[in-house]
Amino acid sequence: MTTPGAATAAGAARDLDPESLGRPDFTGYARPRGEGEQSLDLIVEGVHCGGCVQRIERALARRDEVTHARLNLTTRRLALAWRGPPESAEHLARTVEDLGYPVAPYEPARLSAAEGRAETQLLRALAVAGFAAGNVMLLSVAVWAGHFQDMGPATRGLLHWFSALIALPAIAYAGRPFFRSALQALKSGHTNMDVPISLAVLLAAGMSLFETMAGGRHVYFDSAVTLLFFLLIGRYLDRRARGKARAAAERLLALDTRPVTVLSEDGARVLLPAEQVGPGMTVLAAAGERIAVDGRVRAGRSELDTSLITGETLPAPTQPDDPVFAGTLNLTAPLTLEVTAVGEDTLLAEIVRLMELAEQRRARYVELADRVARLYAPLVHGLALATFLGWTFLLGAPWQTALLTAVAVLIITCPCALGLAVPAVQVIASGRLLGRGTLLKSATALERLAVVDTVVFDKTGTLTEGRPELSREGLDREALGLAASLAGASRHPLARALARAAPEVPVADGVREHPGLGLSLTTPEGELRLGSRVWSGLPEDEAAEGPELWLTGPGRAPQRFTFADPPRADAAAVIAALQARGFAIELLSGDRRRAVARLAEALGVAKWRAACSPADKVARLEALAGQGRRVLMVGDGLNDAPALAAASVSLSPSSAVDISQTAADAVFQGRRLGPVLELVTLARRAQRLVKQNLWLAFGYNAVTIPLAVAGLVTPLVAAIAMSSSSLVVIGNALRLARSGRPGDLR
Amino acid sequence: MSGILYLIPIALLLGLIGLAAFLWALKSGQYDDLDGAAQRILFDDEDEPK
Structure with a gap:
């Protein structure tokens, strides 16, 4: 990914100020795309509307070298292309950042493209099934009307042949998601909902073709195609809801690609991706940078925010020979570290493993829809088989009639409404939550x-909000102002909280930071100090509660600032x-x-x-x-x-x-x-609605199955029953979007 | 009645053209960013579009 030459050049050219160190090296992510052009994909945060899109695209388009700049508002991905050296990546990324939008490099290869393709395939299948369903239904309506008027068998036969011509290729194409899944289930020796679906569709199509050739009155091409169409809608909704959540999760993952500054033998500084760093290397961690490796401090004194690992709110002082762990945040001063463990061996990775172990335990949870399907699938098969055998042996019907009735049972029991019952509610619920800032993953x-x-x-x-706030009780305003003028110069969280408490105070010139201790400022009267108890020359006090800072100076009583992390x-x-x-x-x-x-x-x-x-x-x-x-x-x-x-x-x-x-x-x-x-x-x-929907679907089956077994379900009845039950279920799910605001605390 | 012999194929052909148009639009990425497309129509034209 990062070409070492380019990375070295960029790393050496840039001054090692903390700002640029925390940033990823964009040059390494630029890819040549032919004819002297480079391309780069970025993830842009904080984009909410078309206005943002326009500002960013305009700003980039105004630069002469840019040939292509397009920001996708749905995925927040910015595709950039320009003529010139890969190093321009840095300027272009800066252009976007200067507008106030943080950016991160994004590697398409890191993310699974397969998932996105599956969604497009479903949409294509849905389009084909929709086309076929509409056209076959059009012909079917003519045939049904013909039953009541006097349509001749020749005309009916012609219309049936046209239906077959449309339906069969459409089923072959649009049914593939179901056939594939059913085959997989059968291969592994169990059955899922796709087995009766595939069986119903294939049997209905095959039986209808046979009837068409024999010049029969009833064919089920429309049922087979409509069934596929409705089920594909459910599948597509389901996939989309998951896809949206996944896109957001991928955005988070992509933001994690931060390179590490490695100090090579000859003293040069090279930016390397974290996975290329090995034990024994020397790396630099700037103030404000999150440490990416486990290691031991070689040089430097600083304070580390270990809240990621321990949950501890107070920064921990660190000095040469202290161990540091990946994931901790270096606060006050640069550190030189010797790497002891990277990647899979770090404490961070250990925690990840612990997490994955726990996650496997949870993966045993079976979705409600699947649990229903496990019970339901054998029942459907049994019913259809019993119908076939009953008609053949008990009633002595010819096998064609018996099979046609059995197919009608399969079609009518097919979980059209069942397939929509859960995804329809989930899509509406997650859409509603997304609109209010909660993302269901x-x-x-x-x-x-x-x-x-x-x-x-x-x-x-x-x-709590996870950042300390100054407790203002009994504070002297003059002392606060003085302390804030020093604190403004530091990145330490306590100093920042102090500076936040008095934003109008300008930062004093000449403040020096003493890592792990505090700040000092030399004034004509003497030295002002802001920092820990020790730094201010005060005795240790074991009973001291919570984080604190002390301000001391010539002719001043020591002033104490305490901090709390408010809920x-x-x-x-x-x-x-x-x-x-x-x-x-x-x-x-x-x-x-x-x-x-x-x-x-x-x-x-x-x-x-x-x-x-x-x-x-x-x-x-x-x-x-x-x-x-x-x-x-x-x-x-x-x-x-x-x-x-x-x-x-x-x-x-x-x-x-x-x-x-x-x-x-x-x-x-x-x-x-x-x-x-x-x-x-x-x-x-939502769960209540899902259950209602499942009961609605069952209720519909309770009415229609006896009719189907009795052989009373003609293609017309099947079409009406299937569409109406699906509409009822979707209508019920929509109630979730309409009803009041559940989150109100009133 | 012989009219349907060519009317149905014509109707199907028209439908297929619509389907092909949709599949083409899908393939050419017009459905990748539905939120963005809704907003882009409001942008003013710039002198030098890129």
Whole structure:
């Protein structure tokens, strides 16, 4: 992927300021596309409307070298092409970033193109089936009318032949998704819903062809094609709902491709993709950069944000010879690291493995539609066979009549409505959630959410916003202003919180940062210091609670600034509403006991555990599952990822780390916790509608099956029954879109 | 009645043309970005389209 030469050139040419280090190297992602042109695919974040599309495309088109710039609003992918060297990638990416849209390189090869092709194939099959259904139905209506007037057998025969001419190739083409799946199921020795579908369609087509040749009165070409058409609609809706969620998940994965700065023997700095870095290499980690490898500090002092791994909110100081882990964030100063483990061997990968293990356990969940199908398929086969045998032996009918009746039973029992019952509700529910900022990633998430009785929350970043805020009580304004003028120069989260608290204060010139200690500023009166207790020359105090900063200076009393991570604005209300609806609430945090206790009390959560490791969390969730609880886990950190996978269903805020979002069944956006409540409420309603739909489908079968067995179902009756039951089911599903707002806390 | 002998094929041919047009549109990527296409119609033309 990255051509080493280009990467070296770009890496050496650029000054190693922290800003450019955190950014991926776009040049390495440019691909030649012939005639001196280069192309690059980018994922653009924050694009919401046509206006954004226009701004970005215009800005790029104004550059002379650009030959093609098109942004796909659905997938947020930007396809770029330009004449000139690959290095222009950097400028072009910068052009988009300067407009205020973060970009990330995107490698089409990383993502599975097969899934997208399957969707297009389904759409093509749907188009063909739709064309055939319309035209065959047109001819069939003429034949049906002819039954009541006096259409001659020659005309009827001609119309039947035309129907056969349209229907047979269409069935051969549009039926392939079902035939393939049915064959696979039969090969592995079991049966699924596609087996009776394929059987019904093939038998109906074959039988109708036979009848046509024999000059019979009834043919079922229209039923066979309409059946395929309706079922393909259900399949396509299903696939689309999954595809949308997948596209979003892929966007998250693609954002993860960050290169590593490697220091080579001769002192040159090379940007390499993380998978090309090996143990023993020396890598640089700039301030503000997420570390991609496990290693040991060679040089430099800094502070690390390990909240990803441990859930700890306070940055941990680090010095030479300390171990560092992939996934931690380097805060205050550049570090030189010796790589000890990469990729599969890192602690990060270990957590991922833990997560995958938990996920396999959950994969045993069988979709409701599949469970119904497992019961239903043998029943349908049995009924059709019994009809055939009954007509042949009990009534002594000729085998053609018996087979035709059996085919009618197969067609009428075919799960048209059943095939639409679940996907129609799911598409509407996920569309509704998407419009409100919640993304359903797993197709079975709604079903699993509907039966949840326990909600387990993580603390940092989930119940809280995950960033410290200055506690303002009893603060001296003058001291705050002075402290903020120093703090503005640092990237440390506490300093940033301080600077945020006094945004009007300009940053002082000449502030120096002392990694792991604090900031200093030399003024005419003496040295001002802002930082830890030790840095300010104050005695250690074991009882000190929570993160703090001290401001000291000549002739000043030491001023203490304390910080808290406040809960999300509506956290207490959401938890109260969940408890009112009978959910058991628990809090599992990797943070220190005191911080967890205080938050639990503030939010009214009685059950909580502090200082949980990722394994502890999984163990607790398994204990709950052992008690027969169905648990919804809401978490954001890397340390939550295994727990998210272990819970029966899981949810992540969009501010969560990628891996947690990958592990979670749903991702919600925004600074409020309200989506959690909305999601469980909507899931319950959706599940109710799915069940209603299944009962509607069964009710329709209960009426029509006796008719079919009795041989009373002509092609006309079959066509009306099938279409009407499908419409009823879709109409029922649409109620979900129309009804009130389930997420309201009122 | 012999009219249907050529009227039906003509009707089918017209339908097939429509189907072919749809499949072509699908293949040429016109269904890749439905959200974007809905918005693009509102863009003003620029002097130098690319």
